[in-house]
Amino acid sequence: MKLWRVDDVMTRDVVAVEVGTPYRTVVDLLVGRRISAVPVVDRSQRVVGIVSEADLLHKVEAPGTVRPWFRFSRRRRAEDAKAAGRTVENVMTAPVVTILPSQSVAAAARRMHDVKVKRLPVEDDLGRLIGIVTRSDLLKIHLCSDSDIRRDVTDEVLPHVLGAPGATVRVETRDGVVTLRGRVHVRAAAQRIVSLAGQVPGVVDVTDELTYDVDDSIFVGSDRGMPFGVA
Known part of the structure; x- marks a missing residue:
């Protein structure tokens, strides 16, 4: 990116x-x-x-x-x-x-x-x-094309957060607005994807339609960690 x-x-x-x-x-x-x-x-x-x-x-x-x-x-x-x-x-x-x-x-x-x-x-x-x-x-x-934005999110953001190609996360871009759909393992991973996608040059806004299996926010402050991954 x-x-x-x-x-x-x-x-x-x-x-x-x-x-x-x-x-x-x-x-x-x-x-x-x-x-x-x-x-x-x-x-x-x-x-x-x-x-x-x-x-x-x-x-x-x-x-x-x-x-x-x-x-x-x-x-x-x-x-x-x-x-x-x-x-x-x-x-x-x-x-x-x-x-x-x-x-x-x-x-x-x-x-x-x-x-x-x-x-x-x-x-x-x-x-x-x-x-x-x-x-x-x-x-x-913001002169970046939608295809360039989608490539940055797909090739740079998803692997960085998930540790593997995000096959379950679909990325769509239109007029600089990124829409994320799919399922990940934990809530923190979904939030991180949305946050990083919003930092990609040219992105106007991010529509978050991601779902997750585990709400790991309940473990914040404890020593029970949940690994990132793909469902």
Whole structure:
């Protein structure tokens, strides 16, 4: 079963700017390339920030506005400073949240959610920019075909749990939804199959129609174990 990593879905031909790049140059770049943000790097290609449409829009929202510093919050003063900015250094967001190419797509999705960002610059072990991954890039795992998903569940999940080909477990896939039917020996095996099937790249949901001979949950906490197996 393929474990999708950031370097499987990221954009490698990434456009970047340096801190001294003029504001207007960044606007031209975003509009011309039809992108919504660019990483900011130093002369060694290390990531030092990111500048997005949201950063640039402060100048559109409040052109030339000057407010008494004591009347507004720190956030408002930072927004006003960006509105007055002339170069990337004045308008970029820093520090920036990044990710390594070896991390999983799931880890990237969690990080985006936790820090509430739409994209993550990808850097190598030295902090140098090597790509960028966006929310739409992460959705590429759901481009897996139903046949690929079924093969992963049948060839990777079932033997791992049952210890032998799962002849009594039938796998059907449609539009990314996996349906599991059949009979196994113990309840824990059925639950493990469902859990692992849900982790297969491309799976949208799992319909559990498995049955079992023994409810081994009653032995949890005791020294009486029940082996996994096929009925």
